[in-house]
Amino acid sequence: MEEFTVKALFASIHKAEIEESCLESYQPTPLQLVRLDENGHLQLCPEGRDMLKQISGRVAVIGIYGPQRTGKSSLLNLLISDSGNGFDLSHNPSSRTEGIWIWGQPIRTKENYIIFLDCEGTKSLSQTSSSDAKIFGLMTLLTSVLIYNSKGVIDEDSINQLVLATLFAEVIDFTIGYADSKVEIDERISAEAPKFIWVLRDFHLSITDDNGKPLSAKEYMENILTLPTYMGKNAEKNTKIRESILQIFKERDCYTLPVPLDRIKELENLENYELQDMRTKFQTSFDKFKVSLLEGCPNKKFNGSEVSGNQLAIFIQEIISVLNEAERPNLYQVWEHAIRVQYEELLNKAKDKYMENKNIDPAFMPFEDKEILEKLQAAKDLGLEIVTSVPHKDLDLELEMCENFQEFFNEDIKMTLKNNFAASEAYNLSLIESVYRPIIEKVDEGYYNGDFENMETDWIKALRQYEKEAKGPGRFAAISEFSRIHQHDAYAKFFQDILDKFKNELDILRIKDKECQERLRLQKENEARQKIINDYIEDLQENVGVNDDQLEGLLKKIEEEISRKLKERKDGSKQKVNKKGCQCVVS
Known part of the structure; x- marks a missing residue:
């Protein structure tokens, strides 16, 4: 009988055929x-990103900038928490807040x-580098x-100092096509520009x-910015700056804030004071400014x-990458690329969310295909929710990403079903071995002794047990291949044993028949001999009077005569057979 092992049967079967949940864990x-590295390149810092x-x-x-040591950080801190605590304050003339910071x-x-940005204080314009201009x-x-x-x-x-606020029009490219007019470009610049608020401190x-x-x-403020002429040593330059401010920042406002504390030494330790500890006049002016700022702050x-x-973080990274290549980034191209990167x-x-929620542990395979499909579909729905979660959608990109996700899903479901089928085969083959091994061994050992009904009963019981315990889509392939090979072999072995038994019994009967025929032949010969003897004795007694000695001699002659006649009879029988054989040949 063919070897019955899981390995052999498994081989014969195959021959026949990672949205992650974002917790708002903010830090006060x-x-x-953004910072500048040693080479003057901008870097997006991981913590802010x-x-x-x-x-x-x-x-x-909301961002703030201005000359050094004018109280920028303290103003932001009051906006954030009504106290001086928050952004670092620097009173050392040689130090400054480097790069851009975020609360x-x-x-x-x-x-x-609403998020708040603090920028390094501006130095004298003669000291401003190209890196600072980018900042x-x-x-x-x-x-x-x-x-x-x-x-x-x-x-x-x-x-x-306001010239720095206009630098983004120099650092960033706002063109869309080669035929853009200056008027069109200026309109785009003003459309992208923030609302401008000038705060005059200690006024x-x-x-x-x-x-x-x-x-x-x-x-x-408007009166000064719109002066037809401006006197001073840098009158022409000053006029250009004012014209740029008016051209770029279409929405403008101005607030004045008095000195917050009475003593100069107290001002040097502004971070130690709450808003409620400051001068009433300052509190009133500041509250008016804060309410107007926060209520009127546009998205x-x-x-x-x-x-x-999230989009802003991606945009910063993309635009910094171009700036570091000493190129002038185009706002619209960078924004489009940032949106693609976001998607x-x-x-x-979405892929990670899908993988986290599949709930298909290979260690617990096999599963039913229906269960797998239901779990994978539920995980797919969670993943698609992430892909389609962008508030302001780019429908083309969303469709592209959904198609990519569908391809990913199709490949994963194909692989998962394939692995599950293999696990199902392995499991069911092991189950088959444990269920049918005892019956196979009984057949090999001749346990059933020709009792087919008993063997078939055991076989059906094993089949019912297998059907009850089998798992996954490979159950049918496993039992089908097993039945094709091993059930046929087992039944063939069973009936071959019966046939061999009958053959043995027939051979024994043939030997016994041959022995009986030989005994019958000998018996007939003895009976014939005895009859001849008896006939001679009777003839002698009736016709010839003999004594015992004479009788003994006669008996010897009779024995010889018997032997001769038996021989003649035997030879005569052979001649008859030969004659019949010759007649058959002649005919």
């Missing part, structure tokens, strides 16, 4: 967002997340509200016009599309 601490990527909703970005805990509103240009581009913080009145020096003057009529802070947009924190990241997250 400043995190560096990760904080932004947590925010899947829309963001409004690690956004303000959550019904509409958006300030990027800062302006990223904000939806840009606060320019300066001390005292608006003068030539403070206006000169103590009454603002009036030439006639002594009170002016608002915004009117005061950040690129090319008319509102931006999520690709979502696709990877």
Whole structure:
């Protein structure tokens, strides 16, 4: 009988045929967002990037910049927590906040997340490097509200520092086609520019016009920015800056804040004071400014599309990559690429979400195909939710990513079903061996002794047990191959044993028959001999009177005569057979 093992049967069968859940774990601490490395290249810092990527909703970005040591960080800290604690304050003239920093805990509103950016203080313009220009240009581009913080009145020096706010128009390319006119480009620049707010710190003057009529802070700023001429040693340059400000920042405002504390030494330790500890006049002005700022802060947009924190992080990385190549990045191309990168990241997250929720542990295979399909479909639905979770969709990209995810799903389901089928085969082959091995051994040992009904009963019981315990789609292939090979062999072995037994019994009967025939022949010969003897004795007694001695001699002669006649009879029988044989040949 053919070898019955799982390995052999398994071979014969085959011959026959990683959205991750984002927890809003914000930190009430400043995190560096962008920094300059030793080579002057911009770098997106992991801590700031990760904080932004947590925010899947829309963001409004408030940024502040201005000359060094004008209280930028302290102003942001009051906006964040009504205290001086928050962004690091620097009173050392040789130190500054490098790069761009982000506050690690956004303000959550019904509409958006408000995040705050702090930028390094501006030095004198003669010391501003190209790297600094990129920092300030990027800062302006990223904000939806840009606060320019300066001390005292608006003068030539403070206006000169404003040139940094216009650098993003020099650092970033806003063209769409080669035929773009300057008017079209200027309109795009102003559309992408943030709301501009000028905060005049430690301001103590009454603002009036030439006639002594009170002016608002915004009117005061507008009057200076719109002066037809400007006197001073840098009058021409100053005029160009003012014209750029007016051209770029279409939405503008201005606020004045008085000195927050009375003593100079107290001002040096502003971080130790709460807003409630400051001068009442300052509190009133600051509260008005804060309410107006937070309530009127628009969502950040690129090319008319509102931006999520995650998208902003991707955009920063993409635009920095181009800036570091000493190229002038095109805003719209970078934004389109950033959106693609976002969708690709979502696709990877969707795949991870799918893999995490498959609930198909290979260690517990096999499963029924229906169960696998249901689990994989549920995991697929969770993955697709991530791909389609972008608030402001790019339908073409979403369709592309959904198609990619479907291809990934199809390949995974094919592999999963294949692995499950193999596991099912292995499991069921092992089950077959354990169920049928005792019967196979009984057949090999001749246990059933020709009792077919008994063997068939055991075989059917084993089949019922297998059907009850078999698992997965490979159950039918396993039992089919087993039946094709081993059931046939077992039944053939059973009936061959019966046939062999009958053959043995027939051979024994033939030997016994031959022995009986030989005994019958001998018996007939003895009877014939005895009859001849008896006939001679009777003849002698009747016709010839003999004594015993004579009789003994006669008996010897009779014995010889008997032998002769038996021989003649035997020879006569042979001659008759030969004669018949000859007659057959002649005929």
